Amino acid sequence: MSEQKKVRKTVREINDRIRKGQAVVLTAKEMIDAVKSMGKVKAAQEVDVVTTGTFSPMCSSGIFFNIGQPEPPLIKAGKIWLNDVPAYGGLAAVDGYLGVTEPAEDDPLNKVFPGRFKYGGGHVIEDLLNGQKVRVRAAGYGTDCYPRKLLEREMALEDFRSVELLNPRNGYQNYNCAVNFGEKVVYTYMGPIKPRCANANYATAGALSPLFNDPYFRTIGLGTKIFLGGGVGWVIGAGTQHNPKPKRTPRGIPLTPSGTLMVKGDLKGMQARYLRGVSFLGYGCSLSVGLGIPIPILDEEMAWFTGVADEDIMIPIVDYGHDYPHGVPKNHGHVSYAELRSGTIRVGDRDTATVPLTSYTYSLEIAQTLKQWIEQGAFTLGEPQEMIHSE
Structure with missing residues (x-):
């Protein structure tokens, strides 16, 4: 097939391949090399599904229950x-x-x-x-x-009688890198931020993160089937604070906090490994949530999006010592996720240690587990019944 010929697939066709054990599934990490080596058209021809994952504190979460x-x-x-x-x-x-x-x-x-x-x-x-x-x-x-x-x-x-995990805002599409230009420690939902830029805390799984792999929500909406807390869950729409019109890089990656998801699933089918209670000194409590979304490769554009690498993702630096408590956070430049993962970034005139709140190891484990479920035919894709606005 010519490199110029358009690739077109449907979720139904991909699900047929999953049921027959013929689907080609890669994690988002594996897809980076696939797109680099084959190009986006060939990758779209060869790959059916890309699996993503993140494991991070998500404060807007909770359970509906009946005693x-x-x-x-x-x-x-x-x-x-x-x-x-x-x-x-x-x-x-x-x-x-x-x-x-x-x-x-x-x-x-x-x-x-x-x-x-x-x-x-x-x-x-x-x-x-x-x-x-x-x-x-x-x-x-x-x-x-x-x-x-x-x-x-x-x-x-x-x-x-019933317990449903129902989270109003999960899976943030990009978020702040928190620093503190002040003279005293500030205690935040991003953890303690030391004065004089002694640390830079961040929360994202980078190239593994679900919404970086579908930046325009072409495949994610009401009815999308997901990995949630170690079990099966569903996207039920845009999450609270969803911002569909951020500034973006040419690859579609938002430069500020933007898209969010509202999700649900039966807690009785989930695992404590992927739902962990956490507490931040001086701030309070939260829950680390394991979330993974399969991205169907419908065409070469989706192959291109899912080939996003850590160096393509730019995260805004925000001063939580001065700017954040007083209104709209001011942007003090951007840093790539690849730089954050290196352990040290340059902020102004000093080297600053980076601190991840998201577990990359667990995020990759979630993407790999979801890949195994699909390859085994135990998990098929849910076709969205209503799309989420992205522009």
């Missing part, structure tokens, strides 16, 4: 706590939502250092996945149909 009714009398649970972490109870009688950044009311670290927290909603989720029971407390004001006012019980994951 089930007790023996009569029944309860309308207006307030709910899981291991003393408050959940939102303003739903139906025994439904609730637990956010991963919500801290425990009796957090032991907060008692010693007010404003600092060790245990929160993300840790509750990890405990449930590790097979531990959590203490569930609920309180209601009492009605004729729901007269009970208090409920307390120990519950393991299997005891919940």
